[in-house]
Amino acid sequence: MKHLLHSLEASLALSPVGVAVELPDGARLGDANADLRLRFRDRMAVVALAMGEIGNVGAAIVEGRVALEGSMRQLMTAAAALLKQNPTHEGPATGWQRVLLRARSMAAHTLSHDARNIQFHYDLSDDFYALWLDPRRVYSCAYYRTPDMSLAQAQEAKLDHICRKLLLRPGDRFLDIGAGWGGLLLWAAQEYGVDATGITLSRNQHAHVQRLIAERGLQGRVRMQLLDYRELQVEQPFDKIASVGMFEHVGRSQMERYFATVHRLLRPGGLLLNHGITSGGLDNPRLGAGLGDFIERYIFPGGELLHVSAVLHDMARAGLEMVDTENLRPHYARTLWAWSDALEARQDEARSVLVAQHGKERGEKALRAYRLYLAGCALAFERGWTALHQMLAVRPTGHVEDGVLKGAQSDYPFSRAYMYEGPAATH
Structure with a gap:
């Protein structure tokens, strides 16, 4: 000692x-x-x-x-x-470790386990999250299109960035997988005129979005379902699909099935925008130095991060063609610091909310965990231990004459100019 x-x-x-x-x-x-x-x-x-x-x-x-x-x-x-070493430098798993990790992942990602894990985190307290998220409660990486943006402005810029990438048009059938508190779902419907469907496993988020749909008179054009992505059945596939901050919960063992399901739900020629956290290391199954264990225990049970190359591999295996990938890692660091600073400034209110809903012991523990989680994740994104990628993909039609360019086989124009043309739809 x-x-x-x-x-x-x-x-x-x-x-x-x-x-x-x-x-x-x-x-x-x-x-x-x-x-x-x-x-x-x-x-x-x-x-x-x-x-x-x-x-x-x-x-x-x-x-x-x-x-x-x-x-x-x-x-x-x-x-x-x-720290004694970079927490991504844990080294690759051995053969038996890979078998064990896959078995654990399969056991952790049944329908019932995934529902329980999502509700553990997202149903902690709507009032608590409202204290430190932006007014739309967008709980994912913001996009600081200009350095002077506030968090609220950067979240709207992110919503618009996604809609632009997806080439949303009035009347498009749009699916938001893991729709959260409805930020993207409602933005796409109100700003781009799409027919929007959202799914979530969070009871609190489902109830919140249902209220917003009714308040804004969007019934018939926007719907929110309490449903696992694996259970979604549709008569007509969607034109555009977004998955934002959701596939981190899918699990390594389910990733191929996840993208195969997206492929089934997307019409030929349609676009997918998959936005989520990826691992900063190629081989480490989770962050070392006890960081991954902390997140698993207190924040995101069942969460698993893959390197972007592994994600793209599984996406391609499902028959989806990646057409554009953007790394927003520093944007997430800034987003997390904004959340952390907001929670620090309202600690007393946060403590009161959590203790009132969960009792003194659990409420105090949850507050301590979230303070460390938000700041710790900001550090991880700053240091490159984790990353954030937006992966735009298409389901090719198989017909070389389809699209604006011969061989495009999709709605994607194979030029990035359209993403930045014209004024943004931020308020």
């Missing part, structure tokens, strides 16, 4: 921000005058900090075994300095 404490003291001295550490026996390490303070009540959490297992330190904070004082931005700066 003495050797570990010497190592920890040396690491603390190299941190760009001062850190004061109080050990369970009252001994102190680091900068005694620092604003960032960690009081340890558990020796194993001290060991985790010394070993650079910052995700496990985060778990100890959530469980109340470490008391935290200081800002999330200071904490993340210190956390990055205390």
Whole structure:
């Protein structure tokens, strides 16, 4: 233990921000005058900090075994300095590990498990999410088209960016897989005149969007279904499909089935926009240093990230042709910091909401977990440990004469100019 404490003291001295550490026996390490303070009540959490297992330190904070004082931005700066290695450098899984990972993924992604996992996160509390999301409650990476945009403006820019990429036109049959609180679904209907269908597994989100549809008089043109994507059956395929922030929940073992389902739901020549988080590492099954374990336990049970190359492989195997891919990684870092800063500014309100709905112990733990999750994910996107890709794909018609260019076989014009022509539809 003495050797570990010497190592920890040396690491603390190299941190760009001062850190004061109080050990369970009252001994102190680091900068005694620092604003960032960690009081340890558990020796194993001290060991985790010394070993650079910052995700496990985060778990100890959530469980109340470490008391935290200081800002999330200071904490993340210190956390990055205390890591022993890049958390994507865990190395590839062995043959048996791959078999085990696939078996676990298959067990975790049944219809009932996926519904339970989605509700664990998204049904925590609508009032809580409303405190730190934008007014439309768009819970995915924003698009800062210009550097001076606010979060709300950047979220509208993202919604419009997706609609433009999909070439949405009045009357298009549009499907939003994992429609959340309805931001994209309603934007596409109101700004582009599409006939819109959304699906979700979140009861809270389903009820919220149903209310918005009624309030805006969109019945008959917009509908929201409480349904797993695997269960959606339609008589007529959709012209355009978007999946935003959803396929992270699909699971490695289900990815081929997911894209095969999208292929079935999309008409020949139609467009798919798949927007989601991807792994920054090629081979690591999850982030190391305890970070992936933290997310699995407290935030997104069942979530699995794949490298963009693996996603495109499964997309192609399903018969979908990728025609454009855009990496928005720094945009998500800025989005997450905006969410984190908003939650930090309204901590007292957030605590009151969560405690009122879930009781003191669970409410306090949830707040600590979300504070760490939002700031920690901002750090991960800044450092390139995770990424965010928008993948635009088509279902080719098989007829070389279809499309604006011979061989296009789809609605896609094989030019990116259309995505940026004319004024954006932001308010």
